[in-house]
Amino acid sequence: MHEMSITQGIIDLCLQYAGGRRVMALEVEIGQLSGVVPEAVEFCFEACSRGTLLEDARMTITRIAGRGLCQECGAETDLEELFAGCGSCGSHRVRITAGQELRVTEIEIED
Numbered sequence: 001m002h003e004m005s006i007t008q009g010i011i012d013l014c015l016q017y018a019g020g021r022r023v024m025a026l027e028v029e030i031g032q033l034s035g036v037v038p039e040a041v042e043f044c045f046e047a048c049s050r051g052t053l054l055e056d057a058r059m060t061i062t063r064i065a066g067r068g069l070c071q072e073c074g075a076e077t078d079l080e081e082l083f084a085g086c087g088s089c090g091s092h093r094v095r096i097t098a099g100q101e102l103r104v105t106e107i108e109i110e111d
């Protein structure tokens with residue numbers, strides 16, 4: 001389950017940033033096309049943060065919808081999945097413009 005290593009990466013990043021202080025809250029953006037399941041990250045976070053400075057930290061996950069720009073007809077299209085075609089012409093030459101995010105956008109540290 002790769003969410004486990006992803007979650008561990010998120011935790012490591014926060015610990016590094018916090019420099020020994022307690023992390024109260026964090027915000028994470030997960031794109032719909034990133035291949036990462038938000039619920040799994042939440043679940044892993046519970047387990048991985050236990051006994052660390054992130055224990056009991058409040059994690060907010062923002063989901064970013066998949067969007068693409070069709071290279072064939074120029075339409076902007078919603079992408080439900082990574083290899084979905086253009087909603088207007090059906091072409092698969094779609095450049096992804098949003099939805100592949102996986103990043104920590106905010107970390108709140110104890111004073």
Ligand SMILES: [Zn+2]
Nearest residue numbers: 070073086089
């Ligand atoms: Zn198109």
